[in-house]
Amino acid sequence: MNLLTLIVCVLIPIYTKAWWHPKPLTTWTWQLQGTIDTTKNVQMYDIDLFDTPIATISKLKQAGRTVICYFSAGSFENWRPDASKFPKSVLGSVMEDWCDSSTQCEWWLNIKQANMAIIGPIMQARLDLAKSKGCDGVEPDNIDGYTNENGVKLTYADQLAYNKWLAQEAHKRQLSIGLKNDLDQIPELVGSFDWALNEQCFQYNECNKLLPFINADKAVFICEYKGSTNTFCPKSNQMKFSTIKATLDLNGKNMAYCLTTV
Template identity: 45%
Template sequence: MALAALLVAALSGCSGDGRTADPAPTARPRWQPGPGLAWQWQLDGKVDPSADVPVYDIDGFENSAADVARLHRDGRKVICYVNVGAWEDFRPDKDAFPRSVLGEPNGWAGERWLDIRRLSVLRPLMERRFDMCRDKGFDAVEPDLMEGYGNETGFPLTARDQLRYNRMIAGLAHERGLSVGLKNDLPQIPELVGDFDFAVNEECAQYDECDRLTPFVAAGKAVFHVEYTEPAGEFCPQSRRLRLSSMLKKPELGVWRRPC
């Protein structure tokens, strides 16, 4: 009889003394930003919370859990910027990358392309970076430099290599309850729009490519977009028509912004 009672209690969600058992913990739903959502993108130094927008995209290493919590208290969602396509000699985990995966300089000081074919090497390194984003309380990840296959990296990277790596990156974010954005990589949007929760784009208006981002908008997903040299009066009408989250920024990505 005692065994039967325990089985009944277990099946009914009750503890052995008649109290209702605590429900199993559930993962928080993943944030899904929609088209047209205003944002701030600041990668230069610690975040300045003065922009009155619902979304902030900030450097994951240079900002603390307290910085993220402060933005959350103000009702903002916060995106964690992390470089996944290049090694950076100024990051605290720089020595964890073996020299065999370091390629040519990518044009930014202290950065070299990564051999994204080496998934077994790069996966644990990126897992630790995404763990950092999760542990600091970020809502999402902006993984940068996701189109090495179209550049002179020092490695014979193919479009297939990039698809496989980018899908791995999306999976790492989702496993941690984080949303993830596809950074640039316009040619692969048709294959990747289902794997990513939003897009981040630089200068689609300058190169007359903004229409290529419409699959994200059609899927109800935000496209966070910046221009650096195009006048706002020239690209903003198209941005509004396409429902992009667009603004003019200076290339150093400091506090200054001019939204559409």
């Protein structure tokens, strides 16, 4: 092997982005609770990282589906198997409307740089789990804590640094990663993330903020919980978004799709 061939063999894997890069109008479904319905004729499934068995992920991939695994990167969920790894020192305030009596609650995470020695390895382990289970990518949730009453005074800069770190760590593992909500930071993050996922942009008239992803030829996945598909689907299709309608519990039932019938 000559020197030029050696250099090419070394550099191609580095500069070739092997992870999933969905284009606009990619079809998808989103189910985070209950037994996964594997029969839907869509290109991408977004499912829970912890709760979904490896066998289900394998079945979806054998059927040609891309599998994205959901986990919360910006909140502490006291029912997750790695909950004991989070000390109280990295917890902010309880998330509004996300505390189910005494059994399940969520707290905002203090993702400031000073806490990354604790939080970083936990999130890296979750990304490793996604890779080991066969996920093609990840959907990290609650990565817009700075816009909420988080109890720890997160700043725009705190969030931006954390989100860029998440994208880098996902890509180190050849995992695709989506930007969840966090609309105001899109101009600075569109280059770091492979696609976007947003909730209720049509309901709140915020969809134009997602166009930088479309302009970069990257998919935008939208989930609406209210409103009529007859109203928002024509707009969605014109904007080249991939929009679904679902119930808040995301149990896979009573769903509607703008792009396909499943």
